[in-house]
Amino acid sequence: MTLRVRGLTIDHGAIRAISNATFNVPRGSITAIIGANGAGKSTLLRTISGLKRATAGSILWDEIALEKLQTEQIVRQGIIHVPEGRSVVTELTVHENLLLGGLWRLHSHKSDVALAIEEVYQLFPRLNERKKQRADTLSGGERQMLAIGRGLIARPELLLLDEPSLGLAPLVVEQIFQTLSDLQEKTGMTILLVEQNAMSALRIASQGIVLDQGRVVIADNAKAIMSDSALRHAYLGY
Amino acid sequence: MNLINTLIAGVSIGAIYSLIAFALILVWRSTRVVNFAQAGQAAFSTYIGLSIEKALDNFWLALIGAIIAGLVVGAFVEVVIVRFIVKRATSAATATVAPVIAMLGLLGIFQGVMGLIWGGEYQAYPTAFSRDGISINGTQIPFSQNDLFVLLTVVVAMSIAALIFQKTSLGLAMRAAAFAPEVTRLSGIRVSRIRTLGWAFAGGVGGLAGVLVAPTTFIAPNSFDLLLVFGFTAAVIGGLDSLIGGVLGGLALGIGLSVVTGYLGGSYTFMTAFVLLIVVLLIRPQGILGARGARRA
Numbered sequence: 001m002t003l004r005v006r007g008l009t010i011d012h013g014a015i016r017a018i019s020n021a022t023f024n025v026p027r028g029s030i031t032a033i034i035g036a037n038g039a040g041k042s043t044l045l046r047t048i049s050g051l052k053r054a055t056a057g058s059i060l061w062d063e064i065a066l067e068k069l070q071t072e073q074i075v076r077q078g079i080i081h082v083p084e085g086r087s088v089v090t091e092l093t094v095h096e097n098l099l100l101g102g103l104w105r106l107h108s109h110k111s112d113v114a115l116a117i118e119e120v121y122q123l124f125p126r127l128n129e130r131k132k133q134r135a136d137t138l139s140g141g142e143r144q145m146l147a148i149g150r151g152l153i154a155r156p157e158l159l160l161l162d163e164p165s166l167g168l169a170p171l172v173v174e175q176i177f178q179t180l181s182d183l184q185e186k187t188g189m190t191i192l193l194v195e196q197n198a199m200s201a202l203r204i205a206s207q208g209i210v211l212d213q214g215r216v217v218i219a220d221n222a223k224a225i226m227s228d229s230a231l232r233h234a235y236l237g238y
Numbered sequence: 239m240n241l242i243n244t245l246i247a248g249v250s251i252g253a254i255y256s257l258i259a260f261a262l263i264l265v266w267r268s269t270r271v272v273n274f275a276q277a278g279q280a281a282f283s284t285y286i287g288l289s290i291e292k293a294l295d296n297f298w299l300a301l302i303g304a305i306i307a308g309l310v311v312g313a314f315v316e317v318v319i320v321r322f323i324v325k326r327a328t329s330a331a332t333a334t335v336a337p338v339i340a341m342l343g344l345l346g347i348f349q350g351v352m353g354l355i356w357g358g359e360y361q362a363y364p365t366a367f368s369r370d371g372i373s374i375n376g377t378q379i380p381f382s383q384n385d386l387f388v389l390l391t392v393v394v395a396m397s398i399a400a401l402i403f404q405k406t407s408l409g410l411a412m413r414a415a416a417f418a419p420e421v422t423r424l425s426g427i428r429v430s431r432i433r434t435l436g437w438a439f440a441g442g443v444g445g446l447a448g449v450l451v452a453p454t455t456f457i458a459p460n461s462f463d464l465l466l467v468f469g470f471t472a473a474v475i476g477g478l479d480s481l482i483g484g485v486l487g488g489l490a491l492g493i494g495l496s497v498v499t500g501y502l503g504g505s506y507t508f509m510t511a512f513v514l515l516i517v518v519l520l521i522r523p524q525g526i527l528g529a530r531g532a533r534r535a
Contacts, residue, residue, distance in 0.1 A: 049424060075426035082424075089418040092410070100414050103407055104426030150425065 001062045001078070001157055002027050003048070003192070008057035010040070010047050017043040019214040020057070025158070025207075030184055030191040032201035032222060034236065035211035041194040042084055044211070045160045048192075049081035050074045061158070075104060078157035084166055084194075086143035088150065090136035094127050097135055097146055101153030113153060120149040123179060141172035148176070152183075158190045165197040173197065177204050198236045202226050210235050243380050244500035245493050250385035251454075252492015253392035257447035258469025259476060259484035260396070261440035266478055267416035268436040271320060274341040276444050277466035278348025279315065281459060283308035283445030284452050285356050288363055297366040304445040312441020316434045319344065352459040360461065363452030388450045395446060396485055399439075403481070412436060464508070468495070471515045477525025487526070 003025035010018040017040040025031045033041050046052040048059055050071035059066040066074055080101075088097050098120055099106075102113035121128035124145040130138060135146060144164055151159055161180070165173040181204040184191050195201035202208050208225040210218040212235055218225060225231060258276065265273045273279075287304030291297065319340070327336040367383040403409035414422040415432040423429050447469075448462060455461050472491045476483025491511065498510045518526065 051420065051423070071423045072426050072428050075424065080424070083420065087418070087421045089414045089421055091417040092414060096410055096414075099410060100422065100425045100427075103411055106407055150421070154426065 001190070003158060003190070004060040005048075006058045006060065008044075008047070008059065009055045010043050010052065011055045012043065017214055018047070018211075021211075021214075021216045023209050023216055023219045025190060025192050027190045028188045029206040030181070030193060030204055031207040031209060032198075032205035033192065033194045033209045033211060034196070034198040034201055036235075037196060038213075039211040040214040041211055042162050045081060045083070045162050045192070045194055048074075049079065049160055051081070072104070075154060078155070079160065080151040080154045080156035080158070081160040082147050082151040082162065082164070084162040086140060086147050086166075088135045088138075088143055088146045091134065093132055093134055094138070094146055095131040097150050098127075098153055101150035105154070112155070116153045116155060120152055123152075123183065124149060141168050141176070144168060144172075144176060148180075156189055158192065161191060161193045163194060163196065165195060165200060173200055177201075180204060199226070241497075244497050247380040247500070248493035248496025249489065250381070250388045250492075251451075251496070252489040253389050254447050254451045254465070254488070255468045255472045255491050256485040256488025257392055257395070257443050257450070258465055259472035259488045260399070260481055261443040261447070262469055262473045263476070263478060263481055263484040264436050264440040264443070266473070267481075268412070268433045269316075269320060269324060271324065271337045271341060272470070273315075273440070274338070274466065275315060275344040275348060276440070276469070277460075277462040278345045278352070279308060279311050279441050280444035280448040280465075281457065281462045282311055282348055282352055283441070284363065284448030284457050284462075285352060287445070287449050288356075288361065288452075288457060291364060297364060301446070301449050304449045305442045306445075308441040308443070308445025308448075309438045310441070312444070313434050313438035315344065315441070316437035320437070321430070321433075349459040356459075358459060360456040360458045363449070363457050365453040369453065384453065391446070391450060395443065399443075399481070408435070467508075468511055471511050471518075474515055475518055475526050480525065483525055490526075 005021055005023050008018055008021045009016070021044070033044065035041055043052065047054050048066060050066065050069055050073070054067050061077055061079065064077060066077070066079070069077070089100065092100065098117045099113070102116060106113055121131070126142055127145055127149060130142065135143065138146060148161070148164065164176055168176070177200050180191065193201050193205060202222045202225060205222040208218070208220060208222040209216060210225065217235060218231065261276055262273060265271060283304045286307035287300040290303040291300035294300070323337055323340045327333045365384050367387045369382045369384045371378040371380050371382055403413060411422065411427050411432050412435070414425070415427065415429045419429050447465070451462070451465060455465070468491060469488070472487035473484045474487070475491060476485070476487030491514070494514070495507050495510060499507050
C-alpha cells in the first residue's frame with residue numbers, strides 16, 4: 001500500500017495551512033516530514049487521519065480515497081495516527097490505554113490484541129512495570145511510549161507519528177527513535193513521521209519532505225537532504 | 239427525634255439524589271452539558287411508568303417500562319437536539335451559555351408536553367412496599383420497607399454501572415471517550431455513538447430515580463425540579479467528573495438535609511442545599527471528593 005497525496009490544500013478558517021501539496025509515501029519505509037513550527041505538518045497528519053477536512057485535493061491509500069472517510073473508517077484501513085502531545089488517556093491505566101487501541105477489533109481478533117499488547121510490553125518494558133498505574137503518573141518519555149504503543153495495538157500498516165520527540169530529553173528521544181527504526185525493519189510497516197527535530201528524524205528516515213509555510217519545497221532522499229548544507233540553512237535552520 | 243434516626247431517614251432519599259447526580263455527571267463527562275432537562279426526562283419516563291401501572295396494574299412492569307422510556311428519551315434528546323446545539327455552540331460567542339439555556343428551554347418543552355398529555359395536577363404513584371416505618375423491638379424507626387427497597391435498588395443499579403464501566407469494553411470506551419474524545423476516535427471508536435449511549439444510560443437512570451421517588455413526591459410535570467437541584471448539588475459536591483463522587487455526594491446530601499430538616503425544620507432544607515452548593519463552589523470548585531486538578535473515573 002502506498003500513500004499518495006495529490007494537490008492537497010487545507011485551510012484553518014481564513015488561514016491556508018497546506019497549499020497544493022503533492023508527494024508519495026513509499027511503503028515499507030520511514031518518511032520524515034520536517035519544517036519549522038507552523039509549517040502545517042500537524043494539520044497534514046490530522047487531515048490524513050480524517051480529524052480535519054481538506055479544502056481540495058486527494059489522499060489515496062492505494063485506490064481508497066481517504067479524504068471521503070471518517071476517522072473510524074480510516075483506522076480500519078490500517079492507518080493509525082499518534083497525535084502530538086503524548087496523547088494518552090490520563091484517567092485510564094497503562095494497560096487500559098493499550099487495550100483502547102485494540103478495542104475496535106477486540107471481538108474479531110481477541111487473541112491478536114492480547115498478543116499485540118504483550119509485544120508492546122516487550123518493546124517498552126517500563127510500560128509493563130507500570131501497567132496498573134494511571135497514565136498521568138508516567139514520565140514524559142513513558143507517556144510517549146504509551147501513545148506509540150496504543151497505536152501499535154491496531155497493527156498499523158501506516159503509522160502517522162506527530163512530534164514524538166517534543167519536550168523529551170535527548171537520551172529518551174534517541175531511545176524512542178531507535179525503537180521505531182528497529183520496529184519498522186522488523187514489521188515492514190510504513191511510518192510517516194512529522195518532526196521539528198529534523199536531524200533525529202532524517203537519521204532514521206529513508207525519505208524526507210520539507211514543508212515551508214504550507215508548501216512542499218523538497219521531497220528527496222533523507223541522506224541527500226542531510227548533506228545539502230544550503231538547503232539545511234534555508235529551511236532547517238542549522 | 240434522635241440523631242441516628244435522622245441519619246437513617248436521610249439515606250434512602252440520598253440514594254435517589256445519587257441516581258440523579260450519576261445521570262448528570264454521565265452526561266457532563268461525555269458532552270460537557272449540564273442536563274437541566276433531566277428533571278423533565280425523568281418525569282416523562284415516570285408518567286410512562288404510571289400509564290403502564292394503570293393499564294396492567296403491575297409495579298415491576300411499570301418500573302421496567304419507565305427505565306426503557308428513559309433510555310429512549312435520553313438517546314432521542316442527544317441525537318435530535320444536543321448534538322446540533324453543541325456543534326453550533328463551539329464557534330459562537332455564546333458557546334458557554336447556549337447549551338445551558340437550550341437545556342432549560344428543553345425542560346420547559348418537556349413540562350409543557352407532559353401537561354398536555356397527562357394534565358398539570360399531582361397524581362399518586364403506587365409502590366410495591368409498605369411506606370410505614372419498620373418496627374424494631376416495638377419502636378418504630380423512620381425507615382420503611384419501601385426505603386429499604388429504594389436503597390437496595392440504588393445499590394444494585396450502581397453496582398451494575400460500576401461493573402459495566404470497569405469490566406467491559408463498552409465501559410472502557412465510555413470512560414476513554416469522556417476524557418479524551420480525540421484519542422478515542424483515533425483508536426477506531428465511534429465516539430458519537432458512545433455519547434448517544436451515555437445519554438441513553440443517563441436517561442434510564444433518571445427514569446429509575448423517578449419511579450423510586452414518585453411515591454413520596456407524587457408526579458406532576460414539574461415535580462422533579464427540586465430533585466434536579468439536589469442531584470446537581472450532589473454532583474458538584476462530588477466534583478462533577480467523578481461518578482463515584484456523585485453517588486457519595488448524593489448520600490452525604492441526603493443525610494445532611496435530613497439532619498437540617500430534623501433539627502431546624504423543613505423550611506430550611508431547600509435553602510441549605512443552595513448554601514451548600516455555593517460554599518462548595520467557593521471553597522472547593524473541584525468538589526469535596528475530586529482530586530486537586532485531576533479528574534477521576
